Amino acid sequence: MTLIEILLLLLIAAICGSLGQVLVGYSTGGLLASIVVGVIGAYIGIWVAREFNLPVFYALNMGGRSFPIIWSIIGSAIFAAILGLINRATRR
Template identity: 75%
Template sequence: MTPVEILVLVVIAAICGSTGQALVGYSAGGCLLSIVVGIIGAYIGLWVANEFDFPVIFALNIGGKPFPIIWSIIGSAIFAAILGFVNRLTQNNRR
């Protein structure tokens, strides 16, 4: 992959991660954490899609590799919900 393709992939992952966090209502942090949430969300979303035999919906080919937009947003929402739940548990235990 060229540096431009990696940059495009990172920008798309950031958008998917921030969209997933907005759907859940929990923000893990700034732009860098949105990128991480988007990339981890893509893996979680693809895993869910493969487990239940769902088709890959709206995948962009970047550098010959597909990036599933819809499943990345769904996976990001799942991951952000888990992060929010864990954060709430740890905040309640500190009090």
Template identity: 65%
Template sequence: MTIVELLILLIIAAICGAIGQSLVGYTAGGCLTSIFVGVVGAYLGLWVARQFGLPEILPLAIGGTSFPIVWSIVGAALFSAVLGLINRAIVGSRRRY
């Protein structure tokens, strides 16, 4: 895998992470966070899909590496929802008097 292919995959992960975060309504940060959420979302989404025996939907192959677009967005939404719930539990407990 070349540097250009890696950068393309990171950009796609950032877009998928941003879409997943916007679906949930919780944004954890900027571009680097969206990349992280997109990559974690791809792994989480693929894991969920394999547990239920679902096929890879809309895989994007770059440099021999397959990146599942739909499952990345679904996984990013799940991951962002969990992050939002954790953040709400932590911040909510601090705001009590």
């Protein structure tokens, strides 16, 4: 993978992570947090899809790597919801 491909994948992860956070209504931080939420959301989304035998709807192939857009957004929403619940529980 070239540097441009890595940066594009990180940008797409940031967009998917921020969309997942917007769907839930909980934001963990700025750009770096959105990238982390997007990447972890992609892993969570793919895991959910494999567990329930669901197809990958839309995946972006870049540099030999596949990045599932829809499952990344869904996984990011799940991850942001879990973070929001943990944060709410620790504040009480």
